[in-house]
């Protein structure tokens with residue numbers, strides 16, 4: 001008897017959920033005004049029928065705090081860092097990038113903050 005194959009997700013979305021204590025000089029992705037973004041992302045994925053092909057992962061700091069709130073979209077041979085997220089931006093990213101296959105260029109991190117991968121020594 002052969003076991004059924006479990007498909008891989010087509011995309012992983014890593015949403016930074018780091019929250020700094022009040023008074024910290026360094027910004028963080030989760031504040032009072034951005035607290036709901038993770039839930040919004042999860043609900044939108046479900047409403048759009050994307051949960052399963054897309055796996056949503058709550059993560060800590062992704063190292064781009066100045067551009068937060070951020071999320072990293074990882075596909076088959078691609079990764080995209082989206083910055084300064086809002087609920088509206090998330091919905092558009094899900095429709096145009098995840099569903100439509102076309103990244104939303106104007107929401108991506110500026111190139112100077114997203115250089116080539118660091119080589120391993």
Ligand code: FES
Pocket residue numbers: 016017018019027028029030060061062063064065066068070
């Ligand atoms: S706190 Fe989100 S990238 Fe650092």
